[in-house]
Amino acid sequence: MPAPPGRRSIDTSKRPFVLIWEVTQACALACTHCRADAQPERHPDELSTADGKRLLEDASDFGDGQLVVLSGGDPLVRDDVPELIEYGTDLGLRMTITPSGTRSVTRDRIEALSEAGLRRMALSLDGATPESHDAFRGEAGSFAETIRAMKDARAAGVPVQINTTVCRQTVDELPAIRDLLADLGVVMWSVFFLVPVGRGRILEPISPEEADAVMSWLGEVSDSEPFGVKTTEAPQYRRVRLQERRESDIGTVDAAGLRRRSGIVAGDGFAFVSHVGEVFPSGFLPASAGNVREEPITAIYRDSALFRSLRDRGRLRGKCGACEFRTVCGGSRSRAYAYTGDPLESDPLCPYVPAEYDGPLPWDDPTSVPSAPSRPTDAD
Template sequence: MHSSSNRPSHGGGHPHENHERDRSDSAGAHPHARDYSKTPLVVTWEVTQACELACDHCRASAKPERHPEELSLDEATELFRQVATFDPQPFFVFTGGDPLQRPDVFDLLERAVDVGVTPSITPATTPQLDRQAIERFADIGVNRMALSLDGATAESHDQFRGESGTFETAIEAAEHAADLGLSIQINTTVTASTVDELPAIADRVEDLGAAMWEVFFLVPLGRGAALEQITPGRAREVMEWLYRRGTDAPFRIITVEAPFYRRVARELQSEAGSSAGAVGTTGAGNGFVFVSHTGEVYPSGFLPESAGNVRETPLPELYRNDGLMEQLRARESFDGPCGDCVVTAECGGSRSRAFAATGTPTGSDPLCPWATEEG
């Protein structure tokens, strides 16, 4: 989930088996013969910002109360119709907050299916995520459910999230999904406090039978701004490990807000004499687009610069023609190391992290392992 997904369980997941799959070695190629200037790979809709949890890393700083100006059922249905007009159709993700905080969430899912959009969902791990809810997801035809694990044990996961019981709820939800035949992915946030548990979390992902592991490199936004990030050098080590772990894993590994994973993978492939092709990635406004609970359209849930509102302008028009979106696709115009980098065309750095660090979406990504040495 790309995630925005895009952070785990609160706006950014990309719960799809084929998300970010790119087997082409040419820098300008796109998965599924998709031109990202015309059609995104992933559309994520923040169904609501309401959530019973108050996780320490939440981008949205979610609160229990719903916003009075959320898109209505009919307005959301119009959004689904707009998504259905993209060709090829993007993956569509219901996220939040917690989608289950909307009493009409199952009606929304059914409407999406009725207009020809196959939704995925990233529910929060609250008591509402019980077997009955998951059974309804499966019956409606949800493509995939994403669950967050930020620790390999209840102690470490619940401590990171600041909420007791969330680990147990996630494990039980995964087991219910397996019983019901609903595909799952696991989302994990990488920070200085979680990074050492990644190998054990990967084992959990395998034990749970997940189809995908989405590894999200923290963007310091919302409550997440108070968390300690890893260093660029550590990020490179983690990505090298992720690539090697993924070569024989029964699940797919994708990274979110860390597009330089492509460069890491290519270097490791070159060392091994492999021609497996590049790992894929989408970027803010370049393959990925985020629609807020009130209809505002952003390049990413972590890049709070609006391109407009779907209540006034159709999503395809905003995605294709807004000046900010076009700027984010013109990677040669980026500032500093990201603009000068030899792999800008296929990486471009995290625009969300660049914005958080520099105040401009065209700045350089401070987590990139090459930014200092090439700047």
């Protein structure tokens, strides 16, 4: 198989860098941040195995090497996951999975997924100790099961990615989680900055200033650790890193360079298919652009008005629309939607104000974003 396409080589008007399929909302956990508001039982209208295979066939029309993430809920609630992974692999898709840290992730199931062609497994750690992680996940023993699953996956030859949610409850855990991941040999740390959807509405986000500080720290982690670091719903990470490069005189970044390095945001390089087939720009932006039972995912992604608007950075409003970093960043469209109901509005987590912008700011409303700035350090 040819090497999978790199992020910069993908024309995101034609195909997403990441396609997530939420195969079920069923899950044994009751995590306090759950985007899906997961339920104990499967929904009767979930996409069937046959529906899922048609979705994977359509996804293969995006091009060879399309990345597909099987998500949930807990996708391993379904018994057909190995069959779906094998089917997608045979179509030339890069199949990955994000199971819950429960007893469902047995060694035998991991080995079956590996034999089916699984390319990566992503597990969640939101605390560096059993006490902090289990409290966040709402299930005693989740930490131990997650660590055990990580080790079993590595033994089966499956690379492991760790996902961590950043909010007031977890931010002080980040340095210790970083140390734990270095010891466990993961390949990627994906850091999710809270978007208040689902059960996540009850959690407290960090402030915009603190978000920038955390992203600066994550840049240092990326430079020093053997695993990769990426952010989700935080495209301002790229703005922070570029500003630091300018300040340290390491290379130059001009407007043309920014255009060439466009960031990936909801609807622009990213698409999400719900358990019942609705297509969203992101799982954190629950506005439907169509249903895969009615039209192919390729047509919805490429041609729907919602997705096309999100790919046009010239349509952004507020300070995001005036920002010189909008092509490389673009702001979290999901967070803008969650706070304002308009996915083209400014991202309220970003503290940067363009020099020539004099319009209203998201934090002019004191109830919009809590403020408690600090920065994680190795001493925390």
